[in-house]
Amino acid sequence: MIHQKIKEAIQTYSEELTELRRKLHSEPEVSWEEENTTAFICEYLENLGIPYRRTNPTGVIANVAGAKVGKTVALRADIDALPVEELNKDLPYASKEDGKMHACGHDAHTAMLLIAAKALNESKEELPGTVRLIFQPAEEAATGAREMVKQGAMEGVDNVFGIHIWSQMPTHKVSCTPGPSFASADIVKVTFKGKGGHGAMPHDCIDAAIVASSFVMNVQTVVSRTIDPQRPAVLTIGKMDVGTRFNVIAENAVIEGTVRCFDNETRAHIEKQIEQYAENVANIYGASAEVEYIRGTQPVINDEYSAKFVQQVASGAFGEDVLYTEKPTMGGEDFSFYLDEAPGSFALVGSGNPEKDTEWAHHHGKFNIDEDALATGAELYAQYAWAYLNE
Structure with a gap:
């Protein structure tokens, strides 16, 4: 189920992963204004040779097509920031935009999916099927997912998977339980x-x-x-x-x-x-x-089969101890609109570390993540896609 080449690739690109996240963090753009972020994603995918198309007005849909015919699994990352003033002024990668900040971890999601795409692209000759990459705008406005669906993000998709960095969980831990999540x-x-x-x-x-x-x-x-x-x-x-x-x-x-x-x-x-x-x-x-x-x-209701499959992939990639049970949250997530189109699940990856002061609530001006969690998220994206297509 776990592809060793993908694991090694994620480890090799761990420094680049952190750099990507920090660049995105320092240059936040709020919902439906993610022009520079979209352009950056397109340039990165183009350099990898991954075909993509821009969605209107912002956002990107791309495909990593395997050499063998098979199913299509979608991986989603949201790309927008919040109208929140960054209070972590001492960070070398603090927001350069007054009143705007990645206070929910979308910078991490985007960076993780880019590196996951890079690792999957290097193994596409062995890949039986297609990995759809969805870089979604305007999650914070709760309108981005619905628009991406309208513009074809879920056409031909058999299963969909998303990740959210979660400061209320310890770093590296993964939670994905069947049933209500958001x-x-x-x-x-x-x-x-x-x-x-x-x-x-x-x-x-x-x-x-x-x-x-x-x-x-x-x-x-x-x-x-x-x-x-x-x-x-x-x-x-x-x-x-x-x-x-x-x-x-x-x-x-x-x-x-x-x-x-x-x-x-x-x-x-x-x-x-x-x-x-x-x-x-x-x-x-x-x-x-x-x-x-x-x-x-809509409420995010994890498909039972898909959620248990995430647990299998996570424990296979990182060991049984990685699994964590986080209670459903009353927070909202427009990932729900993808689940209206195909079965799937939404996982939480812990990034809370008191020693690094990364346990602040999402949407707070002092929110930050333990960057050690980035590799966990990137590998979980990639290994899930690999395992699902090889199932």
């Missing part, structure tokens, strides 16, 4: 309209601030009192925009939040309940309510 991630926006007026004359008004506050307090019972406790769900209100001045009764209030869960039945129930709560709270005060519920990413 939650669906939806956006909810509620607009209340009351009747504004002078702060000294509330009896002549309908105070949108009171309406909105009542809704925020009551809507939490959607989760705590209407959903089976054994079905995890989160409803978070993260933003309230109410009022214009200290002595003016607010006429309008806009509330924004997010809903996370692992199954679409629960998802639909929460959506319906939010609409009912908003309407009924508004009616109590004589206001009106308008609800906009935007479905974002």
